[in-house]
Amino acid sequence: MQYPNDRDLLTPPLSLSQFVNIAHRLGTRPDGANEHVQFVMAGRQNQRGTQYIVRVNPLLDEPDIDPDDFTFVRDYDSIIGFSDNLPFRVPLGIFPVPPFNETLKKESHITGLAYDGQGEQIMVPLHKVPNFALGKVAQRSVTRVFFPRKYVQDAQATITQSEFEVIYDECLRPAIERLLPESTARWPISYLSRLRAV
16 A cells, blocks of 8 residues: 555545444445455545545534533543552462562653662652562452662662562561461472472
8 A cells, every 4th residue: 555645635534423434335345345444444545546544533523512411430440559568358469489570660650759879768750669569469459569768760670589589588488487377388488499490
């Protein structure tokens, strides 16, 4: 498919209903498969041997409505919360070896507490604060632990293998032994033994 010069071949915008009707007509025509794909996927339409750019303006179909006639709802695809403890009423599945793909590494548009080189509190993008995934609640909600004093400006936010070893061997495993002694046998003896088994 050759793309024409956009400025030369603009057509008047279609309303949403016009776009759907043309797409339906092309899609149901026996010889319209290629034109249908070009129209709906590439925004191109052939008219008398010339390829034009398809533009859609959904406001052209806008009915005369009263906003008070509508109820607005929202869908949240993610929620981020902060806590100094684990405030769950359902079980938390803990990772003996945290999966690195669950570490917060991407911009979340949220800032978090960290400390600069002089020990002063600062707010930085949350994904810049070293963290790891402790576990999941209900197989969906990831619980992460953040280390604001490990923050270093312009450095990658990471937890080292030796630090993971300390976290598991000296913190997590002893806590399991103390709080759930009957479950201790199901937990790796050490971080490195689990890491070798993965």
